[in-house]
Amino acid sequence: MFRSEKRSLIRFLIIYLGSTFLLFSIASWLYYISSKHHLLDQQREPIKYEAEHIKSQLRTLHRSNAEKIIYPSHTHIQSAIYDLDKAYIFGTFQTKQTLDINKYDNRLYHIMKVEPYYLGAAYLLLAKDIDFEPIEKLQRNIFLFMLGAGLFFAMLGYFLGKLFVAPMRDSMEKMNRFIQDTTHELNTPISTILTNIEMIETFGKEEANATELKRIEIASKTLSRIYDDLTYLNLNHQYHREINTINMSRLVEERVVYFSAMAEAKLLKTVMYILPDVTLKMDKNDAFRLIDNLLSNAIKYNKKEGTLGVRLTKEFFEVSDTGVGIQKENMHRILQRFQRANNSEGGFGIGLDIVNQVVNSYDFVLHINSKEGKGTEVNIQWKK
Template sequence: MISVFILLAIIGYLFFENNRVSMQNAMKFEMMYQARMLSSSIVMKAMDDGAKNEMDLASQHDFLKHLKHCRFQVGYYDKDKQPIYSEVDEFKVTDQSFFIEDGSAYTVMEDKSDHLGVHYIVLKENALSKNVQSLRIKIIGYLVLSFILMGIVGYFLGRLFLRPVREQIESLDNFISDTTHELNTPISAILMTIQSLKDIEPKKLQRLEASAKRLSVMYSSLTYRLEGKVEPSEVLCFSDVVKERVEYVKELIDSKRLHISLDLEPTEVLMPKTSSYRLIDNLLSNAIKYSDVGDSIGITLKDHVLKVKDTGVGIDKKVQEDIFKRYYRENDERGGFGIGLNIVLAICKQYKIKLDLESKKGEGSTFILTFPVVKK
């Protein structure tokens, strides 16, 4: 639509300029023709009187005043450029034959024969600027109407052409929704069963529980976009939320022998609890996924600023903006769906949390979240 509007604007401008020049040329020819006709009338009067300079000043002024002329304002000047009779106020004769000044068009014709003492005939026209302005308004009006019409047509054509795509997306969303809801039941059953198991090697049990919880986090991420529920916000102690979620994924952290450190100040945040869980779960999941065995994860919360820092593989500078796009994966070897950080970004936008990233390839990453202060 922008390209169409620019194209229409260019066409409209060229059309306006062409018509403006045509109007000026037509006005110039008409005024010069009328000036010649007046000059001819003066010559005929001078010839009828037998001598061009025999009329007294009063008769000369009276003749010029009542000389039948065109629709333009007329001024007659002698060879010293002094007015003999003029309807053109405060005009100084120039050598230009046609020019536009202050929205009015002027024609100056020189008659060197000086019949009746008239050396210059000046014509003034006041309607040219109004006509040009009227033309400009009409073209702008047509442009706006054309753009609106094309916008309406484009909107309905777009809906028509994109309908199959939209239907396919809806079908895919419904499929993912049905599939993920079917996954929820066995995941819950696995987690409950793990808690009741006894006489199993702790390492095997830990591995089983870590895998089940990873499935649970992935399920939560998949359903976030599909649920579309509006949850009421509440005042949360975010340090408690962080501790709870770190404890929840402890098996995942232990499975990679990661060192985790917490430095948390009690901080109040206004947002739904489920959204806070998803926010921390995805940040932790991302830090765990892109950390190597034995790396470190540090989480600090001070002055309403949360920092999640890892010493993992890091992110190249040129793709740091892309990693927040849905389905984008910077490292295919580490797995994932490419939606975790997109969910983090969506939650931050929804609850006015400022999101920053500091990262260097091979040296780890730090995600920085600045929360708005809760008003009491």
């Protein structure tokens, strides 16, 4: 995993899990508060019932003329009566309670107004110990839910994160390979040029033969083509095309001559069928890129002493080679940028991508026929 990929994944997970946790915490808290209120309300019901019961008892007791008036008591619920000034009259609490229910002593309180004031009681206070068992059970369930949801969303987040950073990882891998290929592609012709210049300098200019100069020429043309391709790729999205009528027959012949040194170096036999005066309305640079890339590929992937076929008619342009060919399973992705048919030769994997771009720009039709080990035919039908 790349460092930046790891960093992006961690950032994504922090934001994703953080926001999910916050959302779930708020939802769980609201659920907890609502459920707790509901549970407490349930526990408050018997107190309200007892309050009504005591209220009716007070009426009976008020009428009593007995020496002792027995105040009603309950096993689990304590109660007390207060006069109109909220002063304590009597009750079952162990200590005299003030008429204040804003206490935090783990009890449920209920105040009821009484009128008429039987026994002088204007207020009735009742209290009951809270049963914490259902509340603790609720807390446990919410905690388990949060834990389960946390684990689930952590796994989901990790999976999603991996999914989101996959295209970035792919691009970075492509870029890495592109940089490696570029350095390698540049290194070969530059080394060739430097070595041959050194040889000329060592043996003297007079001794320089055509071979060294030929090698320098091929290497320079390779560098020039690399430069042109990279510039084309880089500027393609903002490139302003100048559409002119181009004599394709002359241009193809010129480019075959241009690449002849490379073809000769591989001892290729060039078979050409070029119909004279085939003209097309297109940008000259696009035409160069189209022809150069097809010829370059056909030379590069050809086998030694193979055949380079070039055909140009009013209907199509075709370049064929007798080289390594393309595997069937790689055919569908051969037009993608940075994809190479095989790694037997150097290159960026941008040649056919450029060809495809040009073809699409002019609504041409591209056909690639290839048999592994036998060769490849690239055919471009001009639009009608």
